[in-house]
Amino acid sequence: MRERVLFAVKHSLYSMAKALGLRKLQDYIQGATVLSGAPLVLLGETYQGDAASSELPSDVADAVLADFASRLWMSYRSGFPAIGDGDLTTDAGWGCTLRSGQMLVAQALVRHALGRQWRWEPGQSSPSELAEVAALFWDHPGEGHPLGLHGLCAKGGRHGVVAGRWLGPWALCNVLAEIVNSSRPLGLRVVLVSEPGGGAPFVNRERLGEYCALFEGAERQEGDKKASEPPGVGKGEGKGVKGDLGDETPGGGLQEGGRAGVVVLVALMLGVNKVNPAYLPQLKEVMTWPQSLGIVGGRPSASLYFVGHQEEEVIYLDPHEVQPVASNPGDASSYQCRVLRHMPIGAIDPSLAIGFYCRTPGEMEDLVDRIQGLEERAQGAPLVTVTSGEPGSARGGLGAVEVEADGDAEQGDWEVLS
Secondary structure, eight states, rough: OOHHHHHHHHHHHHHHHHTTSSSSSSSHHHSSSSOOOSSSEEEEEEEETTSSSOOOOHHHHHHHHHHTTOOOOOOOOOOOOOOOOOOOOOOOTHHHHHHHHHHHHHHHHHHHHHHHOOOOOOTTTOHHHHHHHHHOOOSSTTTTTTTHHHHHHHHHHGGTOOOOOOHHHHHHHHHHHHHHHHGGGGEEEEEEEOOSSSOOOOGGGGGGGHHHSSSSTTOOOOOOOOOTSSSSSOTTTTTTEEBSSSSSOOTTTTSOOOOOOOOOEEEEEEEEEEEEEGGGGHHHHHTTTEEEEEEEEETTEEEEEEEEETTTTTEEEOOOEEOOSSSSOOOOSSSSSOEEEEEEEEOOSSSSEEEESSHHHHHHHHHHHHHHHHHHHHTTOOOOOOESSSSTTTTOOOEEEEOOTTTTTTEEEEEEEE
């Protein structure tokens, strides 16, 4: 009897999938729908629902899908020029961590160029800024595509990136920091916060001025909005969405003179075989922050890009689908996914990386304040700690490091806090 019921359920799902034209049947069978009407968080935006309801109101669900589908989706590709000295023309089976990292950086670039409230509506022609961002990730060799697979493998060798081999989030953060800080796409820079020896990484508050100095040309004006100001409602108004940034001014696209922005990457190890439960509420909280770029994590040897959560489920973009390489560098049509997938937050791998985007010094200061507040509530198990010692003292952080285009390091431009 049970087998007949399961077959009937799967048959109904199959019929529904055919009727809706869904890409995969397992999108419904394997957790491709949001579970309930409870509030849902997506990259710092909270979509209000009703926990007592079985589903979100239709207008809120539409707003969630529009937001989710506006995130650039990077997945396995095939048919690109062979990488390095080998004959690899696909990254299927080994490139999922790199693809997850691409998605996190792409979110920062899109947000910097177009603002958090920009939406990629169905049938809408993509703006020129989106095409220029997509070109940075094109899987072809060349200086114009530093964040494509060829660029990541070429620059990432000394960080453990080898074509054909899987790598973890810590190595990913290092190679992303090196490439972004040497190529400066849209003027972005990366601050890497890590503790390779184990334990909670830390940020030195005494060096906050140095971090804020990374915002080239970003003058602090009295009218600047800080992320800690009272919540504002963006373009999702009337659809149950609440954000903390209010009206966000894009960074000025790819043209020279645009506002600089800073991406903060935090590499973490939160357990041995699974995440220590003490960290789970903190992971959920950081995804509510207005600076949130999500989390690169997933299952062991199978990386995912987490962009939000609803109750005890995390919502993610999955890179494990093989697509042909984009036909040209500016073709963004294959970078959109409209299927929400989820998994229990307690099932994610303990090795992960959290990303944040700050567009002003005020937002950087606010991020450090939020990290410190989270630490104070962490009951001895913080994700990140905030110190106030003088630079160079115990746990005072390393000096500034400039990453040149050839990978050499010298005193200068970007921070590695370890």
